[in-house]
Amino acid sequence: MLTDKSTPSEQSNHEYGRTHGGTGRSHPKPAGVDFSHGIALYLEEVSVWFDSFRALNNLSLYIEEGELRCIIGPNGAGKTTLMDVITGKTRPTEGSVFFGQTHNLANLSTEEIAEAGIGRKFQKPTVFENFTVMDNLLLAAPKDKRVVKSLFNKLDADTRDTLNSTLEQIRLTDKINKPAGLLSHGQKQWLEIGMLLMQSPKLILLDEPVAGMTDAETEHTAELCLRLKQNHTLVVVEHDMTFIDAISEKVTVLAQGAILAEGTLAEVQANEAVIESYLGR
Numbered sequence: 001m002l003t004d005k006s007t008p009s010e011q012s013n014h015e016y017g018r019t020h021g022g023t024g025r026s027h028p029k030p031a032g033v034d035f036s037h038g039i040a041l042y043l044e045e046v047s048v049w050f051d052s053f054r055a056l057n058n059l060s061l062y063i064e065e066g067e068l069r070c071i072i073g074p075n076g077a078g079k080t081t082l083m084d085v086i087t088g089k090t091r092p093t094e095g096s097v098f099f100g101q102t103h104n105l106a107n108l109s110t111e112e113i114a115e116a117g118i119g120r121k122f123q124k125p126t127v128f129e130n131f132t133v134m135d136n137l138l139l140a141a142p143k144d145k146r147v148v149k150s151l152f153n154k155l156d157a158d159t160r161d162t163l164n165s166t167l168e169q170i171r172l173t174d175k176i177n178k179p180a181g182l183l184s185h186g187q188k189q190w191l192e193i194g195m196l197l198m199q200s201p202k203l204i205l206l207d208e209p210v211a212g213m214t215d216a217e218t219e220h221t222a223e224l225c226l227r228l229k230q231n232h233t234l235v236v237v238e239h240d241m242t243f244i245d246a247i248s249e250k251v252t253v254l255a256q257g258a259i260l261a262e263g264t265l266a267e268v269q270a271n272e273a274v275i276e277s278y279l280g281r
């Protein structure tokens with residue numbers, strides 16, 4: 001069993017695959033991910049024990065390719081632990097975690113999981129405040145395309161296209177040369193999502209993306225998530241029900257490390273067990 005002892009800066013490294021995290025083992029670079037059966041991610045009977053405490057309890061979860069799955073649940077339900085298991089930051093004590101048909105995530109380091117196409121945005125923005133929006137995005141590009149303090153006209157065509165489309169997606173095209181430190185909280189969060197997009201992930205994990213945002217920023221983030229859904233599979237952990245209502249199709253409610261209910265937001269909101277343990281009367 002593993003516990004998470006990483007620092008915030010190590011977290012951001014894991015996030016963008018900048019370091020060799022996780023097991024420290026050396027594996028062949030993972031080949032392309034096989035979504036041929038329509039399942040992007042599946043966890044089967046996963047348990048995570050922290051000493052004598054079970055944070056995930058025999059959890060089975062299936063996420064289809066192209067889905068936008070919302071995960072909700074009370075504090076301590078195991079939502080962060082679930083995200084940690086998917087990204088290799090915490091290893092399951094029992095059970096299996098597969099990305100597509102072939103990628104057994106238990107056998108991959110955090111960097112290999114990021115390279116295979118799983119990108120995670122943590123709650124707290126970790127942008128480089130003194131760097132411009134463009135340089136933050138370029139720093140997050142895959143290593144072979146990464147250019148520090150790059151000049152736009154020296155970028156290869158692929159990187160320039162990815163940069164332009166990312167700026168368009170996150171609606172920060174007009175802020176390209178602005179230092180990230182001068183952006184609003186919401187804009188920093190969108191920039192960080194843009195940094196994930198520079199790696200062309202197949203599966204995007206968002207950890208409380210609207211925490212601390214204004215209502216208008218929350219609304220823009222919902223629109224961004226719906227845009228992202230056109231080309232990515234998303235798993236979003238969030239407590240903000242207005243936001244969940246704006247983006248959700250299928251909602252999974254976690255409680256005490258297990259699935260309490262699954263369905264549309266209206267369905268889970270009407271579920272007695274969910275009302276009892278999470279939403280209140």
Ligand SMILES: Nc1ncnc2c1ncn2[C@@H]1O[C@H](COP(=O)(O)OP(=O)(O)OP(=O)(O)O)[C@@H](O)[C@H]1O
Binds near residue numbers: 003004050076077
């Ligand atoms: N490294 C650890 N060592 C020991 N216990 C842990 C560790 N990480 C999490 N836990 C415990 O596991 C349980 C699940 O925590 P987790 O952070 O996954 O919940 P969560 O649903 O994300 O909660 P929140 O909504 O408050 O973020 C909690 O009781 C927490 O205290």
